[in-house]
Amino acid sequence: MADLQEVYARTEAGVAEIKARALDLTRGQRNLLIVIDGKNALGSFAKMAGCAPEQMGDVLLPLIEHGLIARVAGRSNWAPEQNSPAGGRPSPSTYAGAQVLIALAERVFEKHAGPVVLKLEKAAGSGGDLLAAAESAAKLAKLTIDESKAQEFLVEARRLISG
């Protein structure tokens, strides 16, 4: 089982893989690759990876083997369910969730994703409700990008958020 308190960061190969989609990663592995940030502990990303914390090792291992992520030495800071941190900072799960939604928006809306990404980034920064942010972003997309793509984004976002 992976140590959930360890902190991992994307390598250059990991950044390249997000864009290239060259490897046959599962959805959970890809989500984990997108949200891993070199700051928050592995355990905080379990929901976004679509697995229980104790199964994180299975998702994590292929990413390490391919050299897409690497452990950040000396960083270890996970506490489960930090949903209301002091000082109004977004919780790791909110931050990670927003990153997944941003990646989803970039995939669905492609070159037109800019305003939607901006909206989701604001939601991530304020630590707001992810579902509300996704619905709001979908409305913006429906008005200014494409109605069917907005619906596709919303359905997928709801699925990701509900885990």
Place this chain on the structure above:
Amino acid sequence: MQLDMITILGFGAVLIMLINLFQVISLKSQMSGGVVGKSWNVMILLVVLFAAGYMILPFLATMPVETLRIIVSLILFFGAIYVLVTIRLIYGIIKELSS
């Protein structure tokens, strides 16, 4: 050219319409499609037509009455379409935001 009130108003209208044209084209990059994006293409077309139509304003005095009547009728007709598109667009936005 005689600089009377009609001419001044005409040049003012052309200037404002050119500003409108610049803005409507600039904003297009922010809406590639969707409810607003679709209406926006129609609005760009109408503003281009208006801008072209307004350009004849400085030459009004030299035009035959019949030509003038046709041009004014066309401007009024497309003006009505513009208002219709705008109202439908606003309705679409309100409907979407309240859903």
